[in-house]
Amino acid sequence: MSVERTLVLLPLTVLRMQGIHFKRLINRKPPCKTNRINRILPIHLLMLGQFMEALDKIKIISEDPYSYASNLKQATGKPVVGNFCSYTPEELIYAAGGVPFRLFGTKEDISLADAHLQAYCCSLVRGGLEDALKGNLSFLSGTVFPHTCDSIQRLSDIWRLNAGFPFHIDVVLPVKLDTQSARTYMIDVLNAFKSDLETALNVSITDKKLLQSINLYNRLRRILGEIYEMRSIDPDCISAADLYHVIKASMIMDRDELLELLLSLRDDLKKNLKEKTLNTNKRIILSGGICNHPDIYTALEDSGAEVIWDDLCTGTRYFEGEIEQGGDPIEAVADRYLTRMVCPAKHLTVTARGENLVRLVKDRNASGVIFMFLKFCDPHSFDYPYLKQFLDDAGVPNILLEVEEQLPSDAQLKTRFETFVDMID
Ligand code: SF4
Ligand code: SF4
Numbered sequence: 001m002s003v004e005r006t007l008v009l010l011p012l013t014v015l016r017m018q019g020i021h022f023k024r025l026i027n028r029k030p031p032c033k034t035n036r037i038n039r040i041l042p043i044h045l046l047m048l049g050q051f052m053e054a055l056d057k058i059k060i061i062s063e064d065p066y067s068y069a070s071n072l073k074q075a076t077g078k079p080v081v082g083n084f085c086s087y088t089p090e091e092l093i094y095a096a097g098g099v100p101f102r103l104f105g106t107k108e109d110i111s112l113a114d115a116h117l118q119a120y121c122c123s124l125v126r127g128g129l130e131d132a133l134k135g136n137l138s139f140l141s142g143t144v145f146p147h148t149c150d151s152i153q154r155l156s157d158i159w160r161l162n163a164g165f166p167f168h169i170d171v172v173l174p175v176k177l178d179t180q181s182a183r184t185y186m187i188d189v190l191n192a193f194k195s196d197l198e199t200a201l202n203v204s205i206t207d208k209k210l211l212q213s214i215n216l217y218n219r220l221r222r223i224l225g226e227i228y229e230m231r232s233i234d235p236d237c238i239s240a241a242d243l244y245h246v247i248k249a250s251m252i253m254d255r256d257e258l259l260e261l262l263l264s265l266r267d268d269l270k271k272n273l274k275e276k277t278l279n280t281n282k283r284i285i286l287s288g289g290i291c292n293h294p295d296i297y298t299a300l301e302d303s304g305a306e307v308i309w310d311d312l313c314t315g316t317r318y319f320e321g322e323i324e325q326g327g328d329p330i331e332a333v334a335d336r337y338l339t340r341m342v343c344p345a346k347h348l349t350v351t352a353r354g355e356n357l358v359r360l361v362k363d364r365n366a367s368g369v370i371f372m373f374l375k376f377c378d379p380h381s382f383d384y385p386y387l388k389q390f391l392d393d394a395g396v397p398n399i400l401l402e403v404e405e406q407l408p409s410d411a412q413l414k415t416r417f418e419t420f421v422d423m424i425d
Helices: 003-008 012-017 019-026 036-040 043-049 054-063 065-076 090-095 123-134 150-162 180-201 207-233 240-250 255-272 294-302 329-339 352-363 378-393 410-423
Strands: 080-083 099-102 140-146 167-171 282-288 305-311 368-374 398-403
Touching: 054 065, 054 240, 054 255, 065 080, 065 099, 090 099, 090 180, 090 207, 090 329, 123 150, 140 150, 140 180, 150 167, 167 180, 180 329, 207 240, 207 255, 207 305, 207 329, 240 255, 240 294, 282 352, 294 305, 294 410, 305 352, 305 410, 352 378, 368 378, 368 410, 378 398, 398 410
Parallel strands: 080 099, 080 140, 140 167, 282 305, 282 368, 368 398
Antiparallel strands: none
């Protein structure tokens, strides 16, 4: 753990007691140029902000997203807009002056949400509602619900009636995405969303603002892709757990501040990248829904496996696909959704995801796949048997790990992962 990070985690009073060391830190040359972020960090982080490296800042934000969002709202007045899914048209929210904020469930016990949702809903949906009902999300100006799985659709109704945020917008996207009528419908839905957002936030989303937003999102997605590529070449350049924090922070931060941090991080990683990796762990791909458990990556590394790519909602599904620039911006946003690989809540052909997964394994020189999704996640559970069949037919070892908010014990995880690693050639 770096000196800066250790100090960041200490209360300010303790820092004062350590006057000499703190002064020494003050005199240090800042290692990176990312200072704008400081204005939204808590006071003790603010004092140390300029001395922290990009990754340290990202991890602090990822570990305490609610404090970050509250401070952001207080400091900038920007509306923070909650959402649960990679099909949220974030480019429009940014163009409206908002900050798209991904919700990841709760770390607290679930009690209030049980009055509204059955116990067999996934922990993301139950946990999100729990935090909303407890007032933990009071920084949100509103929420956007792309209609995807059944649980999210039901949650949207319950949320609208009970969560009490100033605005609530449903975005009823098409399910089957490979037809001309789906494209026409998708464009209509996005135009309706634009108009709903303009009313909710009392702004006008001009083409100029939207084009600027698209440009920014393309840059952010490209940088995330570059960082993933670097890690695929040399997994030692950044740990998988740290990369998880990068993706998570990318889904919650003010995107202008994020761009500065990502540029700084990418440049740091580039400088230290080895042409040929010394890492001898087995290369695996993680496939599934959300992963909100950095400990899983560490447990895998300890067992001799390295996640070198993923097919996750909290991974490549968030950033893959660029938006074409030059034409109608709304149509361009729609085309990204229509051309990127679907999640299991959407449809292309019946074999598209299976073919894609086998191709990923080959392209990334991976030796196995771990399927990981939340218990009671219907879309991923329905797709699992056929995806497994595709991998089995291609001779790719694979296992399934269903998780909830609480992970199995370290010992259990280690045993499962070690057994899997032994299966891989
Ligand atoms: S699986 Fe699909 S619907 Fe569910 S969160 Fe991921 S992108 Fe959204
Ligand atoms: S796709 Fe799965 S994990 Fe995501 S909200 Fe729906 S049921 Fe939950």
